[in-house]
Amino acid sequence: MEALAEANHGHAVAYGDDPWTERAVADFDELFDCDTVTLMVWNGTGANVLGLASALSPGGAVVCTDCAHINVDETGAPERILGSKLIDLPATSGKLSARQLESLRHQIGVVHHVQPRILSITQSTEWGTLYSVAELEALCHAAHDLGLYVHLDGARIANATAALGGTREALRSFTTDIGVDVISFGGTKNGMMYGEAVVFLDRSLASHAGYVRKQITQLPSKVRYISAQFSALLHDDLWIRNASHANQMASLLHSRLVGRSDLSVSAPEVNSTFPTFSPAIEQHQIEALREWSYFYDWDTAGRQVRWMTAWDTQSDDVERLVTGLDHFLS
Ligand SMILES: Cc1ncc(COP(=O)(O)O)c(C=O)c1O
Numbered sequence: 001m002e003a004l005a006e007a008n009h010g011h012a013v014a015y016g017d018d019p020w021t022e023r024a025v026a027d028f029d030e031l032f033d034c035d036t037v038t039l040m041v042w043n044g045t046g047a048n049v050l051g052l053a054s055a056l057s058p059g060g061a062v063v064c065t066d067c068a069h070i071n072v073d074e075t076g077a078p079e080r081i082l083g084s085k086l087i088d089l090p091a092t093s094g095k096l097s098a099r100q101l102e103s104l105r106h107q108i109g110v111v112h113h114v115q116p117r118i119l120s121i122t123q124s125t126e127w128g129t130l131y132s133v134a135e136l137e138a139l140c141h142a143a144h145d146l147g148l149y150v151h152l153d154g155a156r157i158a159n160a161t162a163a164l165g166g167t168r169e170a171l172r173s174f175t176t177d178i179g180v181d182v183i184s185f186g187g188t189k190n191g192m193m194y195g196e197a198v199v200f201l202d203r204s205l206a207s208h209a210g211y212v213r214k215q216i217t218q219l220p221s222k223v224r225y226i227s228a229q230f231s232a233l234l235h236d237d238l239w240i241r242n243a244s245h246a247n248q249m250a251s252l253l254h255s256r257l258v259g260r261s262d263l264s265v266s267a268p269e270v271n272s273t274f275p276t277f278s279p280a281i282e283q284h285q286i287e288a289l290r291e292w293s294y295f296y297d298w299d300t301a302g303r304q305v306r307w308m309t310a311w312d313t314q315s316d317d318v319e320r321l322v323t324g325l326d327h328f329l330s
Pocket residue numbers: 043044045046048069070122125126153155156188
């Protein structure tokens with residue numbers, strides 16, 4: 001908020017030609033230790049569409065998991081805007097394996113099939129899991145071997161970085177070091193008011209990205225307000241500290257849930273837990289709990305829900321939730 005207020009003095013050139021954006025792009029270059037092309041956008045769906053659209057060629061398709069945000073939680077925006085097929089492969093705990101990509105080889109170069117052009121992976125995943133560096137390296141290698149670019153949906157890239165060591169080197173170990181080509185870099189979920197960045201590590205993919213951003217309605221006239229927030233977040237690695245805190249709060253939440261008879265939950269790898277209510281709990285009790293403190297269903301049939309922790313979750317919030325559980329599930 002201070003960064004927003006600081007950027008709110010006087011006038012600046014619009015559409016990103018301003019000192020705040022110049023600084024933020026330099027901050028991203030420093031973060032990834034390379035010369036990126038970085039474009040600010042309004043939201044995560046837009047970031048994904050921009051990253052994918054820039055790397056796709058006619059006849060191309062995007063390979064992802066069946067549970068990828070681009071596949072199930074963006075209301076079909078990628079298909080509608082890209083006009084391309086998403087090839088969704090079955091995920092295990094939110095993840096793909098390098099071996100699964102082999103199943104695509106037969107369609108490459110065959111005129112009757114869409115041409116897999118991009119592998120889009122999410123780190124940390126929609127299931128709150130983490131790819132290890134070795135797993136991602138193998139995936140990138142397999143993708144590049146098939147002639148695919150690699151897009152990383154990093155709506156929660158900060159939580160992954162925090163969990164994999166909490167340093168800039170950790171970030172680079174699963175991005176620049178292994179050949180990821182373009183990243184949707186999350187801001188909103190990690191403390192920003194709004195805004196995400198598309199970071200092209202392969203600059204050649206960005207040759208038309210500026211035009212595409214405008215076409216897909218993701219070019220804010222006052223880009224500086226997103227840029228200023230990113231500089232504040234990247235400064236002194238606040239982004240990693242925020243995400244580490246969120247991850248720690250998920251561990252605390254898990255420790256307070258484990259052993260309860262009314263639900264079961266496995267240990268979080270980042271900042272999400274996916275409790276499943278026991279059959280003894282009646283639906284009206286779950287609804288009363290939800291009425292008291294809103295949460296999303298994850299798998300309605302399986303009575304599984306998703307409880308996230310955030311950069312600003314406090315241990316008191318966790319205790320309050322436990323009190324609510326005791327009250328509504330008893
Ligand atoms: C993995 C992932 N990608 C992208 C997004 C983008 O979200 P939005 O378009 O709501 O900013 C989200 C939001 O939940 C997400 O979880």
